[in-house]
Amino acid sequence: MRSIIIGTAGHIDHGKSSLVQALTGKDPDRLPEEKRRGITIDLGFADLDLGDIRVGFVDVPGHERFVKNMLAGVHGIDAVALVIAADEGVMPQTREHFDICRLLGVQKGLIAITKTDLVEEELLSLVLAEAEELVTGSFLEGATTVSVSARTRAGLDELREALRKIAGDVPLRSSDYVTRLPIDRAFTMKGFGAVVTGTLVSGEIDEADELELLPAGKRVRARGVQVHGAAVNRAESGQRTAVNLAGVDVADIQRGMVLAQPGRLVPTQIIDTQIAMLPSAPRPIRTRSRLRVHLGSAEVLARVRVLNNRGEILPGETGFAQLRLEAPVVAVHEDRFIIRSYSPAETIAGGLVLDPLAAKHRGRELAKTQQRLRALIDSDRPARFAEFVNAAGDSGLKLSNIAARTGWKDGVLSQVAESAVKDGTAVEGEGVYVAKEIFERLSRRTVHEVKAHHQREPLARGLARETLRDRLFAHASPELFRTVISRLEEQGVLATDKDMVRSKEHLLELSPADTQLRDRMLAILEKAGLEAPSLDQLLESAGVAASQRAHGRKILQLLLDKGTVVRVQNEMFFHAEALRKLTGLLHRYGNEHEPDRLIDVAAFKDLAGVSRKYAIPLLEYFDLAHVTRRAGDKRIILK
Numbered sequence: 001m002r003s004i005i006i007g008t009a010g011h012i013d014h015g016k017s018s019l020v021q022a023l024t025g026k027d028p029d030r031l032p033e034e035k036r037r038g039i040t041i042d043l044g045f046a047d048l049d050l051g052d053i054r055v056g057f058v059d060v061p062g063h064e065r066f067v068k069n070m071l072a073g074v075h076g077i078d079a080v081a082l083v084i085a086a087d088e089g090v091m092p093q094t095r096e097h098f099d100i101c102r103l104l105g106v107q108k109g110l111i112a113i114t115k116t117d118l119v120e121e122e123l124l125s126l127v128l129a130e131a132e133e134l135v136t137g138s139f140l141e142g143a144t145t146v147s148v149s150a151r152t153r154a155g156l157d158e159l160r161e162a163l164r165k166i167a168g169d170v171p172l173r174s175s176d177y178v179t180r181l182p183i184d185r186a187f188t189m190k191g192f193g194a195v196v197t198g199t200l201v202s203g204e205i206d207e208a209d210e211l212e213l214l215p216a217g218k219r220v221r222a223r224g225v226q227v228h229g230a231a232v233n234r235a236e237s238g239q240r241t242a243v244n245l246a247g248v249d250v251a252d253i254q255r256g257m258v259l260a261q262p263g264r265l266v267p268t269q270i271i272d273t274q275i276a277m278l279p280s281a282p283r284p285i286r287t288r289s290r291l292r293v294h295l296g297s298a299e300v301l302a303r304v305r306v307l308n309n310r311g312e313i314l315p316g317e318t319g320f321a322q323l324r325l326e327a328p329v330v331a332v333h334e335d336r337f338i339i340r341s342y343s344p345a346e347t348i349a350g351g352l353v354l355d356p357l358a359a360k361h362r363g364r365e366l367a368k369t370q371q372r373l374r375a376l377i378d379s380d381r382p383a384r385f386a387e388f389v390n391a392a393g394d395s396g397l398k399l400s401n402i403a404a405r406t407g408w409k410d411g412v413l414s415q416v417a418e419s420a421v422k423d424g425t426a427v428e429g430e431g432v433y434v435a436k437e438i439f440e441r442l443s444r445r446t447v448h449e450v451k452a453h454h455q456r457e458p459l460a461r462g463l464a465r466e467t468l469r470d471r472l473f474a475h476a477s478p479e480l481f482r483t484v485i486s487r488l489e490e491q492g493v494l495a496t497d498k499d500m501v502r503s504k505e506h507l508l509e510l511s512p513a514d515t516q517l518r519d520r521m522l523a524i525l526e527k528a529g530l531e532a533p534s535l536d537q538l539l540e541s542a543g544v545a546a547s548q549r550a551h552g553r554k555i556l557q558l559l560l561d562k563g564t565v566v567r568v569q570n571e572m573f574f575h576a577e578a579l580r581k582l583t584g585l586l587h588r589y590g591n592e593h594e595p596d597r598l599i600d601v602a603a604f605k606d607l608a609g610v611s612r613k614y615a616i617p618l619l620e621y622f623d624l625a626h627v628t629r630r631a632g633d634k635r636i637i638l639k
Contacts, residue, residue, distance in 0.1 A: 003227075003239045004167045005199055007058045007074045007106075009097035010083035015114035017044060018150040019083060020057045023159065024048045045197070045240055047228040050160060053167045056228060056240040058199070060097075068345070071294040071338055072184045072255055074100060076199030078170045078238065080109035082131075082140065086119045086147070089127045090134050096347050099278055102138055103350025104336045108170050110144045110162050111135065117149040173237045177407045178261040179203025179211070180332075181241060182296035186253040192224070194250040196259065198297060200241045202407065203261065206234045213248060214258045215267030215328040220247040256298030258330040266404045267328035272307075272320070272355040272373055275339065279316035281348040285339070287311040292345060293323060295337040295353075301326040307361065307369055313349075320373045321351075322358060331356040332407035333376070333384070352377070355388070357405055381416045386425035389433045394442065394476040396434035429483025434476075443484050445472050447493055450503050459514075459554040461561045462502030517542060518555050525565060525575040530582060530610050530618070535571045568621045572614075582608055582618070583627055590637030597637045599628075604635070 008016040020026070026046040044059035058073040074080075080101045084094055101109070111131050116124060128145065135141050144162040148155035185197040205211070209222045224244035225235050235241040243259065258265070277285065285291070287306045292299060302323045306312055313319040331337075331353045339349040354376045361369050375387045388405055389397050399413050408416065417433065420426040427439040449472060453463040465485075473481040485501060488494040495504050520542040525532060533541060535556075544552035556573070559565035566574050585607055590597040599607070605615045619635060622628040628635040 001052060001054050002167055003054045003056065003236075004078040004170050005056045005058060005076060005238060005240060006163065006166075007077035007080050007101075008060055008083055009074070009080050009094075009101055011085070011088070011091035011093040011097075014083050014085035014088065014091070014094070015150055016081075016083045017059050019081075019112060019114055019148065019159075020044070020046050020059050022148075022150040022153060022156060024057065047240070048160075048163070050164050050167070053164055054228060055163055055167065056199075058240070068292075068294065068299050068340075071100065071299070072297040073199075074104065075182060075294075075296050075336075076201045077106065078108065079166050080106050080140075082109060082111045082135075084111065084113055084127060084131050085115045086113050086124050086127050087115050089130050095134070095280075098134065098138075098140075099280075099347055100338055100350075103276065103278075103338055103347075107139050108143075108166050109140050110146060110159075110166060111140065112159060113145065113147045115149065115151075116147045116154065117152045173202065175237070176409055176412045177202035177237075177332075178264045178403070178409055179205060179209075179259070180261075180265070180330075180407060181205065181243070181259040182298070182330075183253065183257045183259065184255055184297040186250050186255070186257075188250045189244070192244050194245045194248055194253060195242055196245060196253060196257075197240070197242045198259075200235050200237050200239050201296075202237045204234055204236045205241060205243060205259070207232075210262055211243075211245075211259045212262040212265075213245075213253065214260055214265060214330045216252065216257065217267075218248055218252070219262060220245045220259075222246075256296065256300070256329070258296065260330065263400075264403055265330050265332065265407065266357070267330055268356050269325040269328050270358045270360065271323045271325070271331060271353055272358040272369075272376075273323055273337075273351045273353055274318060274373065274377065275313055275321050275349050275351040276318045277313050277315050277349045278347065281315040282341075282346075283348075284312040284314045285321070285349060290342045291323075292340040292342060293325065293329075293337055294340065295329050295331055295335065298329050300329055301342070305361070307366060307373070309366070315348075320354075320370055322361060323351075324360075333405050355391070355405065357401070359391075381412075382419035382423055383425065385416045385420045385433075386423075386435065389420070389426050390435040390438070392434070394434070394438060394473070394480070396429075396432040396438075396477055396480050398432055402433075427483075429487075430479035432477050432479040432483075434480055439480075439484065442472065442476065442480070443488060446484055446488065447503075450494060450501055454503055457554070459551075459558060461558070462497060462500035465496070465499050465501055468501055514555060517544065517552065518559065521556060521559065522564065522575070525573060526577065528575070529578045530574065530608050530614060532568075532572055532574045532614070535573065538573065566621075569617045572617055579621075583622075586622070586627060586637050587639075590639070593637075597639075598631065598634045599637055600634045 010016050024046040046057045048055040058077060060073050082098060084090060113127055146155050146159045146162055148159055180202045181198045181200045183196045183198045187195055189195050205222055205225055207222055207225050211220050211222060213220050222243050223246040225232055226242040227235050227239045285304055289304050291302050291304055293302045302325045305322045307320040333353060335353040337351050340346060341348050354373050372387055376384055388402055403413055421428050424436055426433045427436050450463050469481050492504055495502055524538060524541050539549055539552045560567060564576050566576050566579055568574055589607055601615055623630055628637055
């Protein structure tokens with residue numbers, strides 16, 4: 001069965017609730033005070049079965065004091081029934097409610113002229129003309145207008161038929177978005193516990209589903225699900241839904257919270273938006289203005305920063321602005337919201353969420369920011385994906401970051417990301433996406449930095465990976481750093497060697513003088529055997545002048561990199577062959593002393609033919625090399 005949500009709109013006492021009750025047989029006014037005062041104070045709900053179509057009504061209060069309650073319910077409607085009483089005509093809240101529906105992007109609806117039994121035909125004709133004038137140029141221009149009387153029931157059949165026609169015209173809700181239910185009511189039901197209600201704006205909720213209550217971040221479970229008062233196994237997007245929650249007390253739930261798929265959406269307090277001012281707004285929105293923002297079922301105060309050179313958006317204008325909210329909310333790209341002035345509270349603008357997880361903008365980048373936000377409106381999904389990624393700069397974004405901004409399901413995310421990469425606007429590396437321009441810039445800088453290092457240090461094997469990362473990728477993710485290096489390797493530009501990065505063509509070609517110095521060092525260390533000289537002694541014996549010690553260290557480093565020389569302590573270097581022979585002697589000694597294979601310092605000194613000065617560092621080296629393992633004051637020679 002097709003389900004749609006119809007919201008009532010109109011001035012106080014124009015017969016909205018009476019009309020809903022006449023259509024459905026259910027009184028949407030549920031509060032004792034509403035019964036006593038005869039007005040709607042909070043949201044009311046009822047449903048109408050038209051056979052193959054189920055209409056859910058959200059009946060909203062018409063009094064100006066309760067417009068914020070009206071806004072909590074009207075956010076998820078598919079169409080509006082603009083109610084105008086024949087005995088009063090268009091009134092202030094008629095206009096405000098109608099403006100709200102336009103600002104929220106409602107595209108379908110009808111006009112219901114109520115209380116027709118109270119007026120003559122001439123007055124009814126005037127009200128019809130007034131209604132026609134009100135909706136001229138709007139989504140309701142040319143919409144069906146039905147004259148009805150809840151008391152005499154005249155016109156109700158025509159109204160039902162008009163509702164059926166609207167249901168056929170309303171497009172099906174997209175299945176591209178994750179589950180999201182803004183909560184407009186929470187209460188306790190005896191024997192069941194906490195129950196929340198709202199319009200399921202996207203996704204679906206199954207009985208026993210795990211959900212997340214945001215912005216609190218609390219995990220809950222759907223113990224039971226109802227649609228239009230009937231228990232169901234699954235609620236689908238576009239339905240008025242009640243969920244019995246396990247894992248939370250009703251005292252911890254407030255109107256404005258959101259039930260969502262766990263781990264997908266995140267609360268936010270900084271939002272980039274496009275704001276459309278009403279021509280009737282009494283004053284501009286200016287930077288630093290304090291505003292009331294109605295997003296979903298939430299109302300939150302905010303400060304605004306207008307993103308133009310004037311610092312204001314005039315009545316009737318549309319412009320970009322950043323909202324800095326005083327409390328966290330849940331929003332996704334393309335959500336619509338209403339702005340009311342702080343005092344007096346009146347509707348002045350509507351807006352479109354462009355980036356719900358925005359960063360604070362710097363003034364000198366204003367033109368660039370405007371261009372980016374415009375692209376988030378005027379482009380397709382892959383281009384918008386690329387804009388989100390581009391705004392993240394060197395940090396890049398994971399798909400989870402895009403999911404939190406857009407509410408797209410996994411399949412949509414993957415498809416959009418694949419298109420963006422294929423189009424060449426984004427690059428993916430180990431699950432992190434970065435703008436192609438940024439990736440190419442980092443790649444060029446990486447190559448330049450490595451080559452510059454070779455020019456500065458021609459005898460160095462390469463540039464340390466961590467040094468390169470600290471210099472160029474301090475604000476980038478580790479995944480992006482590894483991807484840049486691996487791509488440059490694949491292209492044959494760079495090569496890696498353990499913890500070093502070098503240019504592919506970089507070769508260590510020693511001058512004749514350096515070759516001779518290298519050979520002298522090797523000869524000295526080979527002759528010294530296990531009684532290695534200190535670094536200063538080695539350099540001095542090799543004929544390195546004091547002023548050339550740094551150069552001599554570089555030649556020694558080449559021998560260390562090649563493995564022909566081994567550093568045992570900071571200032572103690574051995575020829576690798578001497579250590580290899582000593583390792584063989586240790587293994588032979590161990591084999592001769594089975595099964596314990598123990599050796600103490602004294603025995604090691606005799607075996608190696610060295611003093612304690614060398615014995616202790618050598619034993620510690622063999623421990624690290626897993627040739628020996630310390631056992632008290634002795635060593636076990638490992639097999």
